[in-house]
Amino acid sequence: MAVTEESQARRARWRSVSPPLVWRSWGEDEYVVYHPDSGDTHLLNGVSAEVLWRLESGPTGFRDLTGQVAGVMGIPVDTQFETSIAKLLVYLDSVGLVEVQRETT
Amino acid sequence: MRLREIPEVGLLARCRQEGLAWHIGPFSVRLKTRLREVANGVALLYAEFPLAEQDTIVDAEIHVEREAVRPGKVRIRVDGIDQYKGLRRSLTIPLLEWTMNVCVFQRPHEYFMLHAAVVERNGRAVLLPGRAGSGKSTLCAGLIHRGWRLLSDEVALIRPGHGDLLPVPRPVSLKDKSIGVIRRFAPDAILGPEWPGTAKGTVAHMLPPAVSVARAHDVATPRWIVFPSFSVNAPTSLESIKKGTALMRAADNSFNYSVHGERGFMMLSDLIDRCECYELTFGNLDDAIETIDEFSTVAGKSPTAERP
Numbered sequence: 526m527a528v529t530e531e532s533q534a535r536r537a538r539w540r541s542v543s544p545p546l547v548w549r550s551w552g553e554d555e556y557v558v559y560h561p562d563s564g565d566t567h568l569l570n571g572v573s574a575e576v577l578w579r580l581e582s583g584p585t586g587f588r589d590l591t592g593q594v595a596g597v598m599g600i601p602v603d604t605q606f607e608t609s610i611a612k613l614l615v616y617l618d619s620v621g622l623v624e625v626q627r628e629t630t
Numbered sequence: 631m632r633l634r635e636i637p638e639v640g641l642l643a644r645c646r647q648e649g650l651a652w653h654i655g656p657f658s659v660r661l662k663t664r665l666r667e668v669a670n671g672v673a674l675l676y677a678e679f680p681l682a683e684q685d686t687i688v689d690a691e692i693h694v695e696r697e698a699v700r701p702g703k704v705r706i707r708v709d710g711i712d713q714y715k716g717l718r719r720s721l722t723i724p725l726l727e728w729t730m731n732v733c734v735f736q737r738p739h740e741y742f743m744l745h746a747a748v749v750e751r752n753g754r755a756v757l758l759p760g761r762a763g764s765g766k767s768t769l770c771a772g773l774i775h776r777g778w779r780l781l782s783d784e785v786a787l788i789r790p791g792h793g794d795l796l797p798v799p800r801p802v803s804l805k806d807k808s809i810g811v812i813r814r815f816a817p818d819a820i821l822g823p824e825w826p827g828t829a830k831g832t833v834a835h836m837l838p839p840a841v842s843v844a845r846a847h848d849v850a851t852p853r854w855i856v857f858p859s860f861s862v863n864a865p866t867s868l869e870s871i872k873k874g875t876a877l878m879r880a881a882d883n884s885f886n887y888s889v890h891g892e893r894g895f896m897m898l899s900d901l902i903d904r905c906e907c908y909e910l911t912f913g914n915l916d917d918a919i920e921t922i923d924e925f926s927t928v929a930g931k932s933p934t935a936e937r938p
Contacts, residue, residue, distance in 0.1 A: 547892060549874075549877070549899045550874065551872070551873040551874065551902075551903075553872040553874065554872075555872045555873070555874030556874060557874045557878070559892060559895035561891070561892050566877075566878065566895060568875065568877075568878045
């Protein structure tokens with residue numbers, strides 16, 4: 526089930542979907558990904574691409590994810606940045622590019 | 631043998647009996663009709679096209695006939711399935727042309743297809759993706775009267791595994807004011823009758839130049855993708871667009887991107903790789919053509935511009 530609230534996004538551990546996305550870029554701060562399961566194609570900016578790359582490396586909690594992305598971008602993690610990443614995750618979840626890693630018991 | 635070489639009597643006899651079959655690039659169609667004006671209309675628009683052997687297995691068999699219960703109305707069937715019913719007889723030719731579009735666009739999924747006009751010069755092609763009203767057909771019609779070869783007015787056809795564009799030269803469909811624009815721009819252009827009252831307004835078909843039809847098997851290399859945007863009185867402007875954006879817009883103009891799945895994505899990405907991508911806003915045909923001539927000529931002279 527997709528996460529629809531930013532507050533939920535901040536508490537979740539995130540992962541990329543499978544099968545892996547198919548990437549293309551032309552070095553213009555635009556990235557295009559094809560999602561084999563849905564057949565959808567998405568145009569991403571640099572931040573969205575960075576988030577997806579991080580999650581393709583392995584499931585990551587929200588706080589670690591924001592820290593890693595901010596580090597790459599060379600900006601501090603502040604409330605505004607966390608909010609933008611939370612909104613981004615909610616969006617990427619809604620289009621099926623990422624998902625919450627559910628706890629197993 | 632070409633359609634224009636068949637005498638009128640023989641033409642109608644063929645249409646009424648075994649059918650009139652001809653080639654359009656990699657495709658072939660067969661027309662069966664008892665209606666003289668339909669046979670003559672096709673003979674005019676496809677005069678330069680090569681006839682197919684009568685036993686050719688065609689891609690589509692098109693029947694145009696009067697409706698039994700409404701003799702003033704016409705129906706068009708493709709392979710036995712109704713495409714149009716209850717047509718006004720006076721609009722049969724433009725509707726037959728749209729039927730041919732359907733035959734080309736909806737069937738051959740062995741090809742990747744973009745809704746785009748395609749013209750070529752020196753082996754390198756410009757793709758003009760766009761929907762109705764974008765100025766695509768007008769620009770295409772103008773370019774082919776300024777030294778460019780017509781590959782298609784409607785579809786960029788790419789065979790998987792090859793990056794080149796296959797020609798599908800057919801009559802160029804002009805609408806409303808663009809008919810007058812092309813008559814003034816290219817007085818030597820041959821246009822068929824004007825058909826007022828269609829769903830798209832008044833339509834006239836410009837015959838493809840004979841050289842384009844004769845070279846219907848000469849592929850071309852995609853080199854530029856230009857998204858045209860016609861706006862009345864707009865100054866001509868050419869803007870480079872990012873390739874990711876171009877891919878998304880091209881996908882939006884594809885007839886069968888989703889059918890090909892991941893392979894479609896890879897083919898479209900490869901196409902974008904090979905092309906410079908622009909948006910061309912124009913309100914004047916001469917200026918727009920001059921702009922395309924300029925960047926294509928400059929690119930032709932620059933060794934670095936040859937790199938994909």
